[in-house]
Amino acid sequence: MKPSIILYKALPDVLQQRLETHFSVTRVPDLKPETVAQFADAFASAQGLLGSSEKVDQALLEKMPQLRATSTISVGYDNFDVDALNARNIVLMHTPTVLTETVADTLMALVLSSARRVVEVAERVKVGEWTSSIGPDWFGVDVHHKTLGIIGMGRIGLALAQRAHFGFGMPILYNARRHHTEAEERFQARYGDLETVLKESDFVCVVLPLTEETHHLIGEKQFAIMKKSAIFINAGRGPVVDETALVEALRNGEILAAGLDVFEKEPLPIDSPLLSLPNVVALPHIGSATHETRYNMAACAVDNLIDALNGKVEKNCVNPQAAR
Numbered sequence: 001m002k003p004s005i006i007l008y009k010a011l012p013d014v015l016q017q018r019l020e021t022h023f024s025v026t027r028v029p030d031l032k033p034e035t036v037a038q039f040a041d042a043f044a045s046a047q048g049l050l051g052s053s054e055k056v057d058q059a060l061l062e063k064m065p066q067l068r069a070t071s072t073i074s075v076g077y078d079n080f081d082v083d084a085l086n087a088r089n090i091v092l093m094h095t096p097t098v099l100t101e102t103v104a105d106t107l108m109a110l111v112l113s114s115a116r117r118v119v120e121v122a123e124r125v126k127v128g129e130w131t132s133s134i135g136p137d138w139f140g141v142d143v144h145h146k147t148l149g150i151i152g153m154g155r156i157g158l159a160l161a162q163r164a165h166f167g168f169g170m171p172i173l174y175n176a177r178r179h180h181t182e183a184e185e186r187f188q189a190r191y192g193d194l195e196t197v198l199k200e201s202d203f204v205c206v207v208l209p210l211t212e213e214t215h216h217l218i219g220e221k222q223f224a225i226m227k228k229s230a231i232f233i234n235a236g237r238g239p240v241v242d243e244t245a246l247v248e249a250l251r252n253g254e255i256l257a258a259g260l261d262v263f264e265k266e267p268l269p270i271d272s273p274l275l276s277l278p279n280v281v282a283l284p285h286i287g288s289a290t291h292e293t294r295y296n297m298a299a300c301a302v303d304n305l306i307d308a309l310n311g312k313v314e315k316n317c318v319n320p321q322a323a324r
């Protein structure tokens with residue numbers, strides 16, 4: 001008999017079919033308690049779980065006594081209670097590498113659009129404000145040859161450094177938990193403590209995972225030491241930044257502008273003060289959102305679940321030690 005799994009995200013037909021050749025699949029809309037109650041038998045017998053964005057916590061795991069593997073269609077896994085998974089020997093698979101280049105493209109788009117005010121001035125054209133040759137109130141600031149600071153020099157940070165160094169001649173300054181030899185050798189990236197990166201960068205780009213250590217890592221004190229001309233970019237996770245402090249820093253001119261793909265609360269509430277600031281580019285968490293990359297992530301997550309339920313966790317496993 002095929003193992004049973006729960007699928008809580010729509011997949012392209014070809015991937016759903018691939019999943020169904022290996023497993024008996026129950027498709028559910030989400031992991032809300034009402035849904036879990038409605039499909040109680042399927043959750044009780046499922047050995048695998050595949051989807052994205054929903055919380056996988058102790059309360060859910062209690063409803064899934066047979067669960068052996070979870071597979072998320074993302075690289076970030078802050079929505080999973082990894083300690084609870086480990087305690088039950090449940091492995092967690094994720095999709096690093098397949099989205100790295102696409103997310104780095106999004107970061108570069110945020111750098112460029114914030115500095116050159118692309119969204120703001122395009123809107124002004126649409127409402128008919130371009131009536132004569134433009135003056136300084138339409139100007140942006142240069143990107144090329146400015147110092148790009150990267151906080152969290154991992155896979156995506158490295159791909160961003162490559163674009164900035166070779167494409168835009170930007171000196172790279174970075175902070176991470178350890179030195180990144182490849183970044184230093186290929187892009188002459190310079191390691192600095194957090195304070196140095198904040199103080200000396202023209203663009204401060206955050207590409208950190210959300211952990212207890214990184215929660216609100218960037219707040220009032222950190223914005224205060226950035227250059228007044230600095231542009232702040234976040235495409236890691238929203239809660240890494242204290243959003244109230246960010247709004248104040250933007251309002252008070254402590255920094256010049258911000259480009260954001262992630263927020264403390266998503267979807268970003270329509271009454272968020274960020275949306276009334278002209279110097280903010282706010283994107284709806286589109287880091288990896290291209291047709292090609294979202295397909296590749298879903299395919300990777302399907303293969304990961306097949307591997308994990310066959311005891312193969314050498315690749316793409318967050319907690320291989322949990323494999324029995």
Ligand SMILES: NC(=O)c1ccc[n+]([C@@H]2O[C@H](COP(=O)([O-])OP(=O)(O)OC[C@H]3O[C@@H](n4cnc5c(N)ncnc54)[C@H](O)[C@@H]3O)[C@@H](O)[C@H]2O)c1
Pocket residue numbers: 075076077096097099100103151152153154155156157175176177178207208209210211213214235236237261262285286287288
């Ligand atoms: N906006 C999006 O759509 C999107 C898409 C993909 C990933 N992400 C986010 O980007 C994050 C990074 O992805 P990645 O593939 O580059 O991961 P990665 O694990 O390769 O890199 C993370 C880096 O952060 C560093 N780091 C962790 N904690 C730190 C701390 N306290 N201080 C300094 N550095 C610290 C690590 O040393 C590592 O260099 C993901 O965890 C995810 O949250 C967002």
